[in-house]
Amino acid sequence: MMVKIIRLTLLAGKQLVRHRTRTLLTLLGVSCGMFLFTTVRAMQSTLDSATRIGAADTTLVVYRENRFCPETSRLPEYYADEMRGLPGVREVIPVKITVNNCGASLDVVVFRGVPPQTLLRYAPDIVLLDGSYETWQQTDDGALIGRLFAEKRGLRVGDAFEGAGVRVIVCGIIESPHAQDNQVAYVHLPFLQLASKRGLGIVTQFNVRVDAIEQLESVASAIDERFRHEADPTYTQPEKAFFAQAAGEMIDLVSFTRWIGYASVLAVLGLIGNAIMLIVRGRVRENAILQTLGYPPVAILYLVLSEGAWLGAAGGGIGVGLVALFLNWRKPTFGNEGQIVALLPDAPTLVIGLALALALGLLASLWPALVASQKPIVESLRS
Amino acid sequence: MTTSHDYPLIRCKGLTKHYRKGRQTVTPLSALDLDVPRGEFLALMGPSGSGKTTLLNLIAGIDRPSEGILEFDRHEIGGLSRGRLARWRAAHVGYIFQLYHLIPVLTAFENVEIPLLLSGLSRRERRERVENALALVGLADRMHHVPSELSGGQEQRVAIARALVTDPPLLVADEPTGDLDRESAASVLALLQQFSAEFGKTIVMVTHDPRCADAAERTLHLEKGKLLEAEEAL
Incomplete structure (x- = not known):
C-alpha cells in the first residue's frame, strides 16, 4: 500500500515538474504568501517570548513613574x-x-x-x-x-x-x-x-x-x-511586563499584522485551489484514461491531493526557507522606547509554516480531487 | 458438459444500456446477446449511434449495464462497484483508444509503465515488462521520447504497448486505426492479429472501416443497439 502511495506521489510530482511554467508561477505565489505568513508569525512569536513571564523571571524593573x-x-x-x-x-x-x-x-x-x-x-x-x-x-x-x-x-x-x-x-x-x-x-x-x-x-x-x-x-x-x-516616584513591575508596557505601541502594531498573516493563508489557499482546479479541468480525459487503465477512484483522488500537497509543501518550503535566510541575513530589529526585539525565526515558527503550507495544499485540492475521482469515465472520455 | 475452455470468455445476455439525455431516456443498446470465445479477434461494425462503442465500454468495464447479464470468464462483472471494477480492469483489460490518449508530459516508457504503478512489481520487473512491451511493438528505440516527438502510428503503438504491458486476456480497441494513415493502420492491425494468434489474446475491436474489420476473425454488425444477423448485415 505504502509503495503504491509513493509511486502515485512521484507520478504527481512528475506531472508538476513537466508543466514547468504553470508550476513555477503557482510556487511563486505560494512561496510569497508563506513568506509573509512566516514573517508575521516570527514577529508574533518573538514578541510572545519577550513578554511571557516564566518561572525563572525574578527581575523587577524600577522606572520613573x-x-x-x-x-x-x-x-x-x-x-x-x-x-x-x-x-x-x-x-x-x-x-x-x-x-x-x-x-x-x-x-x-x-x-x-x-x-x-x-x-x-x-x-x-x-x-x-x-x-x-x-x-x-x-x-x-x-x-x-x-x-x-x-x-x-x-x-x-x-x-x-x-x-x-x-x-x-x-x-x-x-x-x-x-x-x-x-x-x-x-x-x-x-x-x-x-x-x-x-x-x-x-x-x-x-x-x-x-x-x-x-x-x-x-x-x-x-x-x-x-x-x-x-x-x-517610581513605578515597578516585572521585567517582561515592563517590556510589554514600554513596547505597547509596537506590540499593538505587530498584533495587527496577524491579519496580514491570515490574509496570506487565504491567498495561498485560493491560489493552490485555483491551480488544482485548472489542472483537474484540463486533465478530465487524462484522469478518465487512468481509470480506464485500472486506477480506482481513490487513486485519482490521491493523485490530485498529491499535486496540491506538492505545491503546498514546495511553495511553503521556498517561502519558509527564504524567511529563514532573509531574517538571518538582514537581522532586522524593531524597537520602541528603548526596548528592542530581534526578528529571528525560531524552529517552531518554521515548522508551523511548513506544516500549514502542506495542510493548505491538501485542503485546497480536496474538492477538485473529489470531483475528479467521481466523474464517470465514459462522460469524461467524451469531454 | 461445457469445459472452462469451451465457455466463452465474454457472455452478454439481454444486455441493455439506458442513459438520460435531458428529459429523454436514450437506449443505445437493447437486449443484446453475445458470446465472445477465448482468443477470438472480433470486429464490431455499424453506423454512428449504433451502440458499438457503448457495447465496447460495457465489455471493457468502464461503463455498467442498466439491465442484463455481462459475464467475464464466468464471473458477473456488471454489478461490481467502481473500485472493484477498476481492479478488475487493471488485471483483465487492455484498452486501445482511437486517439491514443497518451499522457503528453510522460515519455513512451513512462506512459507504458502507468498501468504497472499500482501493481506489486518491483522497479526492475516493471522496467523489464515495459521494455518488452515496447520492443514487441517495435519502439524499443523510442522509449524516452514524449508523444509530441512521435508520429501518429508510433503513438498508437505506444498505446498498444500500454494496453499489453499487464498481459491482460482481453484487449478492446475503439477505432484503433481511425486516426492513422494506411501504412500505420496496417502495422497496427498486424500487431493485433499477432497478439491474437501468438499470445491467444481475445480482441474486441470497434471499427467503421471494412478493410480494418477484415483483419478480424469474425465481424458483427450493430444497428440501433441490436446485433444484425449475417444476411441483414450484408
Missing part, C-alpha cells in the same frame, strides 16, 4: 542603596540607557550602562564570543556589543563606533539567549552618565532581583511605596 522613554526616566542612583534594604531583594543594579531614537524604529542603537563589576550578574546568560571581558572592565569607553548588533554593523573587536552621540571602542562581542542582549552595547555606567550629559548619579532604571518569583509583586509594591513621596 509616568515615564516611558529612557530619555525621560531619570532616577537618583542612591535609590539603589535604599532598595537593597527591603525584604526579598537579592540584588539591585542601576542601569543607564541611551538610545538614538525613543519612538518605534527598525534601526535602534541602545547603550546600556551598568557598573562594570555587576554586568555578569545583570546579564548572567551572556557568553563572550570574541575579545576580553577584563579589557572591557579596564577600558572606560569600552563596549561589549551583542552578536547581532556587531554583524549588522560589521563591527569587530578594536573598532570604534558612534551612536546616539556616544563614541565607544569594541572590547568584546557577546551572545545571549535573550534577544535584547544580542542587540545592545554594554558600557560602563559612569562613562555613559558622563557621555550623555545627564551627569553622574542619575540612572534610567534599576534592575532588582528578588529571592523568588512569588515575591515579585510584594517587593514591587514595597519599592513604589518607599519612593511614593520622593521628588522622583
Whole structure:
C-alpha cells in the first residue's frame, strides 16, 4: 500500500515538474504568501517570548513613574542603596540607557550602562564570543556589543563606533539567549552618565532581583511605596511586563499584522485551489484514461491531493526557507522606547509554516480531487 | 458438459444500456446477446449511434449495464462497484483508444509503465515488462521520447504497448486505426492479429472501416443497439 502511495506521489510530482511554467508561477505565489505568513508569525512569536513571564523571571524593573522613554526616566542612583534594604531583594543594579531614537524604529542603537563589576550578574546568560571581558572592565569607553548588533554593523573587536552621540571602542562581542542582549552595547555606567550629559548619579532604571518569583509583586509594591513621596516616584513591575508596557505601541502594531498573516493563508489557499482546479479541468480525459487503465477512484483522488500537497509543501518550503535566510541575513530589529526585539525565526515558527503550507495544499485540492475521482469515465472520455 | 475452455470468455445476455439525455431516456443498446470465445479477434461494425462503442465500454468495464447479464470468464462483472471494477480492469483489460490518449508530459516508457504503478512489481520487473512491451511493438528505440516527438502510428503503438504491458486476456480497441494513415493502420492491425494468434489474446475491436474489420476473425454488425444477423448485415 505504502509503495503504491509513493509511486502515485512521484507520478504527481512528475506531472508538476513537466508543466514547468504553470508550476513555477503557482510556487511563486505560494512561496510569497508563506513568506509573509512566516514573517508575521516570527514577529508574533518573538514578541510572545519577550513578554511571557516564566518561572525563572525574578527581575523587577524600577522606572520613573509616568515615564516611558529612557530619555525621560531619570532616577537618583542612591535609590539603589535604599532598595537593597527591603525584604526579598537579592540584588539591585542601576542601569543607564541611551538610545538614538525613543519612538518605534527598525534601526535602534541602545547603550546600556551598568557598573562594570555587576554586568555578569545583570546579564548572567551572556557568553563572550570574541575579545576580553577584563579589557572591557579596564577600558572606560569600552563596549561589549551583542552578536547581532556587531554583524549588522560589521563591527569587530578594536573598532570604534558612534551612536546616539556616544563614541565607544569594541572590547568584546557577546551572545545571549535573550534577544535584547544580542542587540545592545554594554558600557560602563559612569562613562555613559558622563557621555550623555545627564551627569553622574542619575540612572534610567534599576534592575532588582528578588529571592523568588512569588515575591515579585510584594517587593514591587514595597519599592513604589518607599519612593511614593520622593521628588522622583517610581513605578515597578516585572521585567517582561515592563517590556510589554514600554513596547505597547509596537506590540499593538505587530498584533495587527496577524491579519496580514491570515490574509496570506487565504491567498495561498485560493491560489493552490485555483491551480488544482485548472489542472483537474484540463486533465478530465487524462484522469478518465487512468481509470480506464485500472486506477480506482481513490487513486485519482490521491493523485490530485498529491499535486496540491506538492505545491503546498514546495511553495511553503521556498517561502519558509527564504524567511529563514532573509531574517538571518538582514537581522532586522524593531524597537520602541528603548526596548528592542530581534526578528529571528525560531524552529517552531518554521515548522508551523511548513506544516500549514502542506495542510493548505491538501485542503485546497480536496474538492477538485473529489470531483475528479467521481466523474464517470465514459462522460469524461467524451469531454 | 461445457469445459472452462469451451465457455466463452465474454457472455452478454439481454444486455441493455439506458442513459438520460435531458428529459429523454436514450437506449443505445437493447437486449443484446453475445458470446465472445477465448482468443477470438472480433470486429464490431455499424453506423454512428449504433451502440458499438457503448457495447465496447460495457465489455471493457468502464461503463455498467442498466439491465442484463455481462459475464467475464464466468464471473458477473456488471454489478461490481467502481473500485472493484477498476481492479478488475487493471488485471483483465487492455484498452486501445482511437486517439491514443497518451499522457503528453510522460515519455513512451513512462506512459507504458502507468498501468504497472499500482501493481506489486518491483522497479526492475516493471522496467523489464515495459521494455518488452515496447520492443514487441517495435519502439524499443523510442522509449524516452514524449508523444509530441512521435508520429501518429508510433503513438498508437505506444498505446498498444500500454494496453499489453499487464498481459491482460482481453484487449478492446475503439477505432484503433481511425486516426492513422494506411501504412500505420496496417502495422497496427498486424500487431493485433499477432497478439491474437501468438499470445491467444481475445480482441474486441470497434471499427467503421471494412478493410480494418477484415483483419478480424469474425465481424458483427450493430444497428440501433441490436446485433444484425449475417444476411441483414450484408
